[in-house]
Amino acid sequence: xxxxxFIEAIRETLAGEMRRDESVIVLGEDVGKKxxxxxxxxxxxxxxxxxxxxxxxxxxxxxxxxSIGAAVNGLRPVAEIQFAxxxxxxxxxxxxxxxxxxxxxxxxVGVPLTIRAPYGGGVHGALYHSQSVEAFFSHVPGLKIVVxxxxxxxxxxxxSSIRDDDPVLFFEHKKMYRSVRGDVPDTDYxxxxxxxxxxRPGTQVTVIAYGLMAHYALEAAERVAEEGISVEVVDLRTxxxxxxxxxxxxxxKTGKCLVVYEDNRFGGYGAEVAATVAEEAFDYLDGPVTRIxxxxxxxxxxxxxxxxxxxVDPTKIAAGIRKLAxx
Amino acid sequence: MTATGHRAKTExxxxxxxxxxxxxxxxxxxxxxxxxAVDERMWILNRAGRIPFVISGQGHEGAQVGxxxxxxxxxxxxxxxxxxxxxxxxxxxxxxxxxxxxYARASDPSSGGRQMPGHYGDRRHNLLSVSSPVATQILHAVxxxxxxxxxxxxxxxxxxxxxxxxNQGDVHEALNFAAIHKLPFVFLxxxxxxxISVPAAMELAIPDxxxxxxGYGIPGVVVDGSDVLACYVAAKTAIERARxxxxxxxxxxxxxxxxxxxxxxxxxxxxxxxxxxxxxxxxALPRFxxxxxxxxxxxxxxxxALNAExxxxxxxxxxxxxxxxxxxxxxxxxxxxxEDWPSETPxxxxxxxxxxxxxxxxxxxxxxxxxxxxxxxxxxADAIGPEAAG
Numbered sequence: 001x002x003x004x005x006f007i008e009a010i011r012e013t014l015a016g017e018m019r020r021d022e023s024v025i026v027l028g029e030d031v032g033k034k035x036x037x038x039x040x041x042x043x044x045x046x047x048x049x050x051x052x053x054x055x056x057x058x059x060x061x062x063x064x065x066x067s068i069g070a071a072v073n074g075l076r077p078v079a080e081i082q083f084a085x086x087x088x089x090x091x092x093x094x095x096x097x098x099x100x101x102x103x104x105x106x107x108x109v110g111v112p113l114t115i116r117a118p119y120g121g122g123v124h125g126a127l128y129h130s131q132s133v134e135a136f137f138s139h140v141p142g143l144k145i146v147v148x149x150x151x152x153x154x155x156x157x158x159x160s161s162i163r164d165d166d167p168v169l170f171f172e173h174k175k176m177y178r179s180v181r182g183d184v185p186d187t188d189y190x191x192x193x194x195x196x197x198x199x200r201p202g203t204q205v206t207v208i209a210y211g212l213m214a215h216y217a218l219e220a221a222e223r224v225a226e227e228g229i230s231v232e233v234v235d236l237r238t239x240x241x242x243x244x245x246x247x248x249x250x251x252x253k254t255g256k257c258l259v260v261y262e263d264n265r266f267g268g269y270g271a272e273v274a275a276t277v278a279e280e281a282f283d284y285l286d287g288p289v290t291r292i293x294x295x296x297x298x299x300x301x302x303x304x305x306x307x308x309x310x311x312v313d314p315t316k317i318a319a320g321i322r323k324l325a326x327x
Numbered sequence: 328m329t330a331t332g333h334r335a336k337t338e339x340x341x342x343x344x345x346x347x348x349x350x351x352x353x354x355x356x357x358x359x360x361x362x363x364a365v366d367e368r369m370w371i372l373n374r375a376g377r378i379p380f381v382i383s384g385q386g387h388e389g390a391q392v393g394x395x396x397x398x399x400x401x402x403x404x405x406x407x408x409x410x411x412x413x414x415x416x417x418x419x420x421x422x423x424x425x426x427x428x429x430y431a432r433a434s435d436p437s438s439g440g441r442q443m444p445g446h447y448g449d450r451r452h453n454l455l456s457v458s459s460p461v462a463t464q465i466l467h468a469v470x471x472x473x474x475x476x477x478x479x480x481x482x483x484x485x486x487x488x489x490x491x492x493x494n495q496g497d498v499h500e501a502l503n504f505a506a507i508h509k510l511p512f513v514f515l516x517x518x519x520x521x522x523i524s525v526p527a528a529m530e531l532a533i534p535d536x537x538x539x540x541x542g543y544g545i546p547g548v549v550v551d552g553s554d555v556l557a558c559y560v561a562a563k564t565a566i567e568r569a570r571x572x573x574x575x576x577x578x579x580x581x582x583x584x585x586x587x588x589x590x591x592x593x594x595x596x597x598x599x600x601x602x603x604x605x606x607x608x609x610x611a612l613p614r615f616x617x618x619x620x621x622x623x624x625x626x627x628x629x630x631x632a633l634n635a636e637x638x639x640x641x642x643x644x645x646x647x648x649x650x651x652x653x654x655x656x657x658x659x660x661x662x663x664x665x666e667d668w669p670s671e672t673p674x675x676x677x678x679x680x681x682x683x684x685x686x687x688x689x690x691x692x693x694x695x696x697x698x699x700x701x702x703x704x705x706x707x708a709d710a711i712g713p714e715a716a717g
Contacts, residue, residue, distance in 0.1 A: 057504060
């Protein structure tokens with residue numbers, strides 16, 4: 001089976017979907033000749049031309065707002081926001097418009113739109129090239145939020161996102177673009193939205209994570225396994241809709257739940273997961289639902305010592321697992 | 328036979344320059360008068376306590392009918408705004424459709440009673456649903472135009488808003504992109520001189536929004552919004568240009584706002600009686616009427632029949648909407664997405680799942696904002712209106 005880096009899987013999937021469906025277009029900043037600042041769209045401009053691969057001005061609200069209109073009039077835009085940190089000028093278009101169009105029109109109009117954005121720290125990106133923004137959007141009914149962690153899932157979930165009839169935010173951890181490789185079959189498989197994956201079975205502690213943290217959770221689980229702690233890792237893959245069955249099922253089995261996310265701890269996405277577990281698996285819990293998350297500072301600092309201090313990593317996760325396992 | 332079926336015996340010259348015959352002129356006048364009559368009825372219903380909220384198009388109708396008349400119904404697209412009653416009716420919505428939105432009935436084609444009145448949209452007529460944050464719709468219209476260009480559909484997209492809304496950043500981003508790609512797009516600014524209470528001189532440092540078109544390298548045209556035929560001609564020129572692939576046009580129609588910003592606004596706080604009285608001279612309805620009477624198109628006989636027809640339409644629309652059912656609370660969870668997501672339903676003992684055994688204020692309970700007295704829609708606060716006026 002061919003192996004691909006995370007970004008190769010994304011690039012090939014974009015090309016594949018554009019070949020499969022001529023209503024798919026790509027637009028964003030530097031996505032054309034340059035192929036995107038991370039090269040996620042490299043080669044698309046040469047193959048599909050400037051009508052379908054559009055270099056936009058530096059106007060995030062326009063990128064999303066015009067994509068909404070294009071989606072209404074028969075296209076399936078895949079918009080790239082160059083960094084998730086720069087998505088905020090488009091917040092109104094995403095939240096007030098894309099997310100609500102179907103509901104407010106009583107199902108007369110839908111918005112089949114995928115918004116891709118690289119997120120996450122650990123890459124010397126500092127405050128404005130490292131943010132995790134999923135909590136802002138996962139709060140909003142009408143949006144679907146996808147955070148893949150493997151090349152296999154990136155392909156299968158991106159296909160599902162582009163083919164979906166509602167707006168999807170597709171967040172790609174930029175540290176994984178070239179550091180993560182994996183098997184990617186050549187078949188036209190999809191990974192359905194809203195389905196988590198148990199990436200490591202275990203019996204004593206459930207660790208719930210997504211994106212880069214799904215990898216770090218596996219590393220931490222491996223470390224504590226040597227100490228005799230059996231960890232089950234759940235990779236959410238889709239944050240909204242949340243796959244509650246898989247989450248609750250795992251916690252009912254293990255009785256302990258640790259939620260891991262890179263974003264600021266307070267009000268982060270993991271808080272919703274923790275609340276769900278507390279509400280629906282209370283009778284099965286044998287310890288507090290706990291969180292390991294980014295510290296509550298306004299951004300990831302640049303200096304490497306400070307950045308390491310900020311980032312959740314396998315060591316910090318392993319420490320949290322040990323504490324919970326001993327509870 | 329409807330009033331519009333009557334024709335003057337000999338063709339006048341009134342519409343010759345615009346390429347409109349007398350029958351079309353009479354139909355345009357009928358639409359201006361009908362939209363006004365529907366609008367006036369909305370205020371009566373509001374003041375009588377029948378409907379909670381009105382946002383009006385009075386004073387804008389001439390520009391809206393004139394401009395919309397130049398589009399291809401059922402082919403082109405409009406992203407309207409909250410004063411676009413006449414525009415939406417010209418493009419296909421009926422008086423019943425408008426009244427259903429006023430009453431927020433289940434059969435309201437704009438939103439099924441989900442949005443405040445004035446947030447018009449109707450997929451059947453290529454009228455895109457609009458929100459309350461102002462000017463966002465310009466980007467949707469530009470995107471529709473982008474798709475039209477890529478798909479080679481020969482469609483034109485138009486959006487409209489007030490001069491107040493035109494200051495938003497989305498307008499700049501939209502015009503810049505539409506101009507770069509020569510998109511088939513027309514931007515109508517209905518300048519009524521006020522953003523709720525703030526006069527144009529406090530919104531713009533220049534007299535004409537249209538002057539900004541130069542910054543995008545596109546034509547900017549100022550037209551008298553009380554001159555229906557001039558609005559039609561300006562739009563026709565812009566639409567032909569757009570369809571030919573020559574790019575967007577900004578049309579600024581100078582209109583007047585004959586009412587408060589909304590039914591929750593007291594405009595005497597910031598406008599003088601003298602000003603409001605003089606603004607009536609800028610109303611397109613009496614001006615267009617005089618033009619048609621002078622041309623012999625609107626005879627006493629034709630006008631009497633037309634007035635009777637309009638009165639009947641408005642009464643029918645009111646009675647019809649009044650008698651239609653409210654939406655069922657059991658439908659309120661629908662269409663968040665194209666499909667349901669059972670995995671996200673709350674736990675069976677929790678609040679808010681709409682089930683009958685849920686305690687307290689679930690979706691099925693009474694006391695929701697719309698149904699209750701003193702709820703958000705019934706309050707006197709200005710705050711519930713769209714955030715700014717045009």
